[in-house]
Amino acid sequence: xxxxxxxxxxxIAHSLxxxxxxxxxRLHGATYVVDATFRRADLDAxxxxxxxxxxxxxxxxxxxxxxxxxxxxxxxxAGTNTTTEALAKFVADRLADCAEAGELGDGARExxxxxxxxxxxxxxxxxxxxxx
Amino acid sequence: xxxxxxxxxxxIAHSLxxxxxxxxxRLHGATYVVDATFRRADLDAxxxxxxxxxxxxxxxxxxxxxxxxxxxxxxxxAGTNTTTEALAKFVADRLADCAEAGELGDGARExxxxxxxxxxxxxxxxxxxxxx
Amino acid sequence: xxxxxxxxxxxIAHSLxxxxxxxxxRLHGATYVVDATFRRADLDAxxxxxxxxxxxxxxxxxxxxxxxxxxxxxxxxAGTNTTTEALAKFVADRLADCAEAGELGDGARExxxxxxxxxxxxxxxxxxxxxx
Amino acid sequence: xxxxxxxxxxxIAHSLxxxxxxxxxRLHGATYVVDATFRRADLDAxxxxxxxxxxxxxxxxxxxxxxxxxxxxxxxxAGTNTTTEALAKFVADRLADCAEAGELGDGARExxxxxxxxxxxxxxxxxxxxxx
Amino acid sequence: xxxxxxxxxxxIAHSLxxxxxxxxxRLHGATYVVDATFRRADLDAxxxxxxxxxxxxxxxxxxxxxxxxxxxxxxxxAGTNTTTEALAKFVADRLADCAEAGELGDGARExxxxxxxxxxxxxxxxxxxxxx
Amino acid sequence: xxxxxxxxxxxIAHSLxxxxxxxxxRLHGATYVVDATFRRADLDAxxxxxxxxxxxxxxxxxxxxxxxxxxxxxxxxAGTNTTTEALAKFVADRLADCAEAGELGDGARExxxxxxxxxxxxxxxxxxxxxx
Numbered sequence: 001x002x003x004x005x006x007x008x009x010x011x012i013a014h015s016l017x018x019x020x021x022x023x024x025x026r027l028h029g030a031t032y033v034v035d036a037t038f039r040r041a042d043l044d045a046x047x048x049x050x051x052x053x054x055x056x057x058x059x060x061x062x063x064x065x066x067x068x069x070x071x072x073x074x075x076x077x078a079g080t081n082t083t084t085e086a087l088a089k090f091v092a093d094r095l096a097d098c099a100e101a102g103e104l105g106d107g108a109r110e111x112x113x114x115x116x117x118x119x120x121x122x123x124x125x126x127x128x129x130x131x132x
Numbered sequence: 133x134x135x136x137x138x139x140x141x142x143x144i145a146h147s148l149x150x151x152x153x154x155x156x157x158r159l160h161g162a163t164y165v166v167d168a169t170f171r172r173a174d175l176d177a178x179x180x181x182x183x184x185x186x187x188x189x190x191x192x193x194x195x196x197x198x199x200x201x202x203x204x205x206x207x208x209x210a211g212t213n214t215t216t217e218a219l220a221k222f223v224a225d226r227l228a229d230c231a232e233a234g235e236l237g238d239g240a241r242e243x244x245x246x247x248x249x250x251x252x253x254x255x256x257x258x259x260x261x262x263x264x
Numbered sequence: 265x266x267x268x269x270x271x272x273x274x275x276i277a278h279s280l281x282x283x284x285x286x287x288x289x290r291l292h293g294a295t296y297v298v299d300a301t302f303r304r305a306d307l308d309a310x311x312x313x314x315x316x317x318x319x320x321x322x323x324x325x326x327x328x329x330x331x332x333x334x335x336x337x338x339x340x341x342a343g344t345n346t347t348t349e350a351l352a353k354f355v356a357d358r359l360a361d362c363a364e365a366g367e368l369g370d371g372a373r374e375x376x377x378x379x380x381x382x383x384x385x386x387x388x389x390x391x392x393x394x395x396x
Numbered sequence: 397x398x399x400x401x402x403x404x405x406x407x408i409a410h411s412l413x414x415x416x417x418x419x420x421x422r423l424h425g426a427t428y429v430v431d432a433t434f435r436r437a438d439l440d441a442x443x444x445x446x447x448x449x450x451x452x453x454x455x456x457x458x459x460x461x462x463x464x465x466x467x468x469x470x471x472x473x474a475g476t477n478t479t480t481e482a483l484a485k486f487v488a489d490r491l492a493d494c495a496e497a498g499e500l501g502d503g504a505r506e507x508x509x510x511x512x513x514x515x516x517x518x519x520x521x522x523x524x525x526x527x528x
Numbered sequence: 529x530x531x532x533x534x535x536x537x538x539x540i541a542h543s544l545x546x547x548x549x550x551x552x553x554r555l556h557g558a559t560y561v562v563d564a565t566f567r568r569a570d571l572d573a574x575x576x577x578x579x580x581x582x583x584x585x586x587x588x589x590x591x592x593x594x595x596x597x598x599x600x601x602x603x604x605x606a607g608t609n610t611t612t613e614a615l616a617k618f619v620a621d622r623l624a625d626c627a628e629a630g631e632l633g634d635g636a637r638e639x640x641x642x643x644x645x646x647x648x649x650x651x652x653x654x655x656x657x658x659x660x
Numbered sequence: 661x662x663x664x665x666x667x668x669x670x671x672i673a674h675s676l677x678x679x680x681x682x683x684x685x686r687l688h689g690a691t692y693v694v695d696a697t698f699r700r701a702d703l704d705a706x707x708x709x710x711x712x713x714x715x716x717x718x719x720x721x722x723x724x725x726x727x728x729x730x731x732x733x734x735x736x737x738a739g740t741n742t743t744t745e746a747l748a749k750f751v752a753d754r755l756a757d758c759a760e761a762g763e764l765g766d767g768a769r770e771x772x773x774x775x776x777x778x779x780x781x782x783x784x785x786x787x788x789x790x791x792x
Contacts, residue, residue, distance in 0.1 A: 001524070001525045001526075002481050002484070002485070002522065002523065002524050002525075003522065003523045003525075004480070004481065004520070004521075004522045004523075005520065005521050005522070005523075006519060006520055007386065007518070007519040007520070008519070009385045009386060009387070011288075011292050011293060011294050011384070011385070012292055012293055013277035013291050013292050013293035013334070014277075014293070017178075018178040018179075020178050020180070020183050020185075020237070021178075022185060023331065023332035024275075024332050026332050026333060026334070027277050027333075027334040028275050028276055028277050028293060028331070028332040028333060028334065029275060029276055029277035029278070029292060029293005029294055029295075030275050030293055030294070030295045031293075031294045031295040031296075031384055031385050032295075033385060033386050043479075043481055043482065046413075046414040046416050046417075046477060046479070047414075047476070047477035047478075047479040047481060047482045048416070048477075048479050048481055049481055049522065051416050052520060053416075053418060056519075056520075067287065067292070068287035068288050068290050068292040069290060069291075069292060070277070070290070070291045070292065080179070081178060081179035081180075082179075083175075083178070083179040083180050084136070085134050085136065085175055085179060085180055085181055086175065086179050088134070089134070105416070120275070120295055121273045121275070121295050121297060122139070122271065122273060122297050122782060122783075123138060123139040123140070123188075123273070123782075124136070124137065124138055124139070124184060124188075125136075125137050126134065126135065126136045126137070126181065127134065127135045127136075127137075128133070128134050129133045129134075129135075130133075139782065141781045141782060141783070143684075143688050143689060143690050143780070143781070144688055144689055145673035145687050145688050145689035145730070146673075146689070149442075150442040150443075152442050152444070152447050152449075152501070153442075154449060155727065155728035156671075156728050158728050158729060158730070159673050159729075159730045160671050160672055160673050160689060160727070160728040160729060160730065161671060161672055161673035161674070161688060161689010161690055161691075162671050162689055162690070162691045163689075163690045163691040163692075163780055163781050164691075165781060165782050199683065199688070200683035200684050200686050200688040201686060201687075201688060202673070202686070202687045202688065212443070213442060213443035213444075214443075215439075215442070215443040215444050216400070217398050217400065217439055217443060217444055217445055218439065218443045220398070221398070252671070252691055253669045253671070253691050253693060254403070254650060254651075254667065254669060254693050255402060255403040255404070255452075255650075255669070256400070256401065256402055256403070256448060256452075257400075257401050258398065258399065258400045258401070258445065259398065259399045259400075259401075260397070260398050261397045261398075261399075262397075265788070265789045265790075266745050266748070266749070266786065266787065266788050266789075267786065267787045267789075268744070268745065268784070268785075268786045268787075269784065269785050269786070269787075270783060270784055271782070271783040271784070272783070281574075282574040282575075284574050284576070284579050284581075284633070285574075286581060307743075307745055307746065310677075310678040310680050310681075310741060310743070311678075311740070311741035311742075311743040311745065311746045312680070312741075312743050312745055313745055313786065315680050316784060317680075317682065320783075320784075344575070345574060345575035345576075347571075347574070347575040347576050348532070349530050349532065349571055349575060349576055349577055350571065350575050352530070353530070369680070386518060386519075386535070387518075387534060387535040387536070387584075388532070388533065388534055388535070388580060388584075389532075389533050390530065390531065390532045390533070390577065391530065391531045391532075391533075392529070392530050393529045393530075393531075394529075403650065405649045405650060405651070407552075407556050407557060407558050407648070407649070408556055408557055409541035409542075409555050409556050409557035409598070410541075410557070419595065419596035420539075420596050422596050422597060422598070423541050423597075423598045424539050424540055424541050424557060424595070424596040424597060424598065425539060425540055425541035425542070425556060425557010425558055425559075426539050426557055426558070426559045427557075427558045427559040427560075427648055427649050428559075429649060429650050463551065463556070464551035464552050464554050464556040465554060465555075465556060466541070466554070466555045466556065516539070516559055517537045517539070517559050517561060518535065518537060518561050519537070545706075546706040546707075548706050548708070548711050548713075548765070549706075550713060608707070609706060609707035609708075610707075611703075611706070611707040611708050612664070613662050613664065613703055613707065613708055613709055614703065614707050616662070617662070650667070651666060651667040651668070651716075652664070652665065652666055652667070652712060652716075653664075653665050654662065654663065654664045654665070654709065655662065655663045655664075655665075656661070656662050657661045657662075657663075658661075
């Protein structure tokens with residue numbers, strides 16, 4: 001199994017609902033350094049998992065939708081606790097949509113899976129992994 | 133599959149038994165930067181894998197048992213070669229005990245697995261992965 | 265010249281005023297990984313620059329004042345653009361106050377200077393350096 | 397499941413064939429920071445996955461074959477697009493050969509798998525994973 | 529004294545002239561992760577050292593001139609040994625030109641100095657520091 | 661001003677004397693990731709600060725003297741508290757001796773200074789800087 005990973009980041013504000021979050025129930029923010037990993041059993045005719053330029057552009061577009069925003073005000077997240085875990089799934093699902101829509105190139109339809117990791121500090125991160 | 137990782141560290145002395153260890157058969161030491169990854173198929177009602185505050189406290193407690201000690205003198209390790217691999221399993225098994233005892237919260241009983249990685253330098257690390 | 269550095273972090277929301285900030289004029293947020301460096305020409309009688317435990321506690325207290333807050337609502341920052349540069353100075357000045365108040369131990373009165381670095385992502389950071 | 401990872405690096409020149417590579421079709425180069433991960437279900441009698449000294453030597457030998465070379469001129473790569481993905485497989489397959497030839501020690505014959513990751517920058521890397 | 533740093537990278541081929549370089553006299557290549565640090569005694573009216581967006585664009589333009597090239601064929605480097613040290617100076621001098629030409633904004637004319645660091649691997653890097 | 665840095669590491673046991681060290685008064689250990697920075701105003705005729713191969717060998721020799729040892733038993737450290745700060749000075753002074761003895765090459769006699777940084781964990785490090 002092969003994989004290729006590209007890294008980007010986003011800076012957002014939000015608050016979390018639930019006593020478990022303690023002081024993070026207040027409005028605060030985070031930088032998420034986002035690693036998107038594309039997996040594939042075999043390489044394409046060019047010898048790659050995915051066009052890394054397109055993969056980086058797709059990731060940039062997805063994090064760009066969220067960057068410099070207060071997620072509490074985004075209607076797309078209404079009713080969602082925007083935990084690191086949930087945001088990792090959001091980014092992964094958007095990238096999966098890109099792959100299926102052919103935005104990562106025709107070869108990307110052969111991708112087997114995706115992992116998205118959001119690093120929120122030097123001591124904590126979360127991932128979401130899914131098939132394609 | 134989701135995961136959440138927290139990082140802490142411990143500084144210990146020990147010696148290793150066996151010719152394969154060469155100069156590391158002498159009493160020496162290590163800083164282990166410890167990453168504990170908790171895995172779960174679905175998020176709980178709060179939208180998380182595990183209460184990250186409790187997970188960090190549990191990890192701190194486990195590494196605190198070993199920190200600033202000479203493992204050669206710890207009766208709990210009598211007869212064990214305290215290799216990086218063995219210590220990764222030790223930390224993972226203690227965290228598994230915490231999860232099963234409910235110390236990570238009720239939701240943590242839904243965890244599917246754990247991975248513990250001990251980084252001993254910028255060029256070497258070891259992991260142990262287990263189900264829960 | 266000797267130095268010792270300790271690392272902690274804080275997660276805040278804020279907005280920046282001025283066209284130069286583009287989309288960062290909107291309410292958003294950041295994780296700042298904060299490195300506080302203490303400098304001193306000679307070591308004390310214990311062979312250290314500063315009691316690293318006290319230094320880490322002082323840094324934790326300073327970042328704790330800001331953590332999980334919307335800096336736009338903090339009266340202490342009224343009229344201040346809370347840029348990474350300005351926050352680096354804020355943290356450095358608070359640590360300087362701690363050193364002068366003896367909270368880092370008597371020896372810390374011999375410190376020559378401080379540097380505080382705030383890393384806001386994997387591709388951008390800012391520092392402020394001052395004498396003591 | 398246990399794993400042990402060792403890190404080394406190599407600096408090479410090459411060009412890539414195919415429109416998808418854009419400016420990387422020109423002769424250019426890369427530093428690859430190479431992480432080789434050895435996996436095994438159980439530890440050996442010494443409490444290790446593999447003799448880490450031998451594993452590091454084997455990795456050094458493999459990257460040494462490629463280091464400070466123009467891969468476009470290496471007959472071993474004739475007809476191969478030396479993408480990061482393809483090079484990760486090359487390194488993994490050579491390490492698999494070492495393990496099977498007993499160069500990592502007798503115990504290494506019990507290894508279950510290998511992962512090789514090549515980091516080409518702070519924002520991109522590729523991996524290849526195989527069984528042993 | 530304040531500073532702001534932005535990071536980018538470039539991937540180049542080259543060879544080095546001189547016995548001291550051993551195997552690096554052969555045509556090979558490198559990824560340089562490039563950190564450009566801008567220093568200034570006081571912040572501008574917006575509370576910043578430099579417009580970080582413009583600084584990042586300037587750095588991208590400078591590394592873009594070199595990226596995916598064989599420096600042995602670049603007439604601008606004829607007669608120059610393109611060591612990591614020399615390339616750090618090249619990048620710093622180009623950024624100084626940008627600052628002086630007003631490409632980093634009017635405020636950037638108040639910058640006091642620049643440091644450019646080129647990381648060529650996880651175990652080696654070089655810097656060049658100059659006044660402005 | 662130019663600089664070049666090489667990285668290596670050492671794993672040692674020791675105990676620290678003085679109440680300020682709390683639990684670190686017990687025998688424990690550390691991995692120190694050691695960065696040695698060589699500074700010079702101008703490059704030599706080859707376009708370098710120092711022969712990086714010789715610099716790396718010199719650093720390896722210095723950390724090799726300490727590696728896999730209990731510093732409490734080393735007569736060279738009798739009467740010395742082997743704090744991170746003190747060990748940074750020890751390494752820097754040994755490298756200075758190497759430079760003066762010509763072991764880094766003739767050009768290294770032109771070096772202006774040295775900085776040695778010892779990273780003891782992901783959250784703490786110490787440096788010592790000296791002229792040559």
